[in-house]
Amino acid sequence: MTEEPQVRKRDAAATKAALLDAAAALFAERGFDRTTVRDIAKVAGANQALLFRYFGSKDALFEEVLARGGREQIATTPPGELLGTALRSMLESDKGRDRTLDAYLRSTGHDSAAAAVRRQLGEEYAKVLATLTDADDADLRADLILAWLLGIGLVREITGKEPLASADPDAVCRLVLGAARTLLERSG
Amino acid sequence: MTEEPQVRKRDAAATKAALLDAAAALFAERGFDRTTVRDIAKVAGANQALLFRYFGSKDALFEEVLARGGREQIATTPPGELLGTALRSMLESDKGRDRTLDAYLRSTGHDSAAAAVRRQLGEEYAKVLATLTDADDADLRADLILAWLLGIGLVREITGKEPLASADPDAVCRLVLGAARTLLERSG
């Protein structure tokens, strides 16, 4: 057997990334309050003191997790498809999908600086969604669409309520997009 | 001055009710994890040991809070008006309104037995909402309406995103009920 470097040694960037990944996974799974820095460090295979050296605090780490994951989708999706894409990526519970939304939804009890990130993230989504209608209350309608997206995520991932939790993504998309079109098209 | 009994003395029922009220308020304000039994006892003006004597555990107390508040609205509203009423009661941020939904939304990171209460509460709402349509996927459509309600509450109360957070209740109702009608009326 060739000797493989099982343990990452003296690579600050890799350690930081590992901590970020571990934190994202755990925050998504348990929420902010029920995730401990010791758990994050253990999953990342790093010492917990490094978490504070690289991120400053658990709070700051949470902010970075939220900011990193949230902006990804907005940046890589054309406006017209954002609603469908966001909805679909939320519905496809397959492995490997981005779980930032879960972290968001499971940490609603947590105020502090992360609340600002949450709000800003919402702003960015809503801003894009608002371009889809020419009604004079476009921003409000966009907020309602965003609220629907979040609510669907809440019921599916957190509450786990059936039949929505394991409903066919296509069926859900058809229903939601149909109603959303009504909301966006009728001028105010 | 006549002597008033400022301190409640030896009244188990009153003490228990005070604890329940205090818990409901604090859970709604901070969520489950960030509310301590010491705080609840302090707000209720009671000793924290009594909390455990009367409710058994913090978890069980949370369950009672959720169950008590949630069923109230369902029981007192006719099915056809549930959507509008629930929406309106959520939008009217005035004083004294029931804040059980906030407790629900701020405690999404908390699993355990309360998750069952959350789910069951959702079942009851969805069951009523499902009677509003005759589509063969009525349950799914009802779940989507429920999700929208929760999402709107989330964006308004937790995220505080504008313009939805301080939007006119009538305007929101008009938009949501219009789109919801589309969702419920079109048979599948």
Next chain:
DNA sequence: GCGGTTTGTAAGCAACTGCTTACAACGCTA
């Protein structure tokens, strides 16, 4: 090789958590 910086580690601190226990005060019944 050598000094200094960067990276990783172990141990611990102080505060807080849910919960328990031992006990005092009260009020009803006999």
Next chain:
DNA sequence: TAGCGTTGTAAGCAGTTGCTTACAAACCGC
């Protein structure tokens, strides 16, 4: 009034939390 279950209180226990500190080991320029 004596006895006794109920209600309220003070103190503490054991475990966990975020975060800090003191130190060892690896790396880099010289």
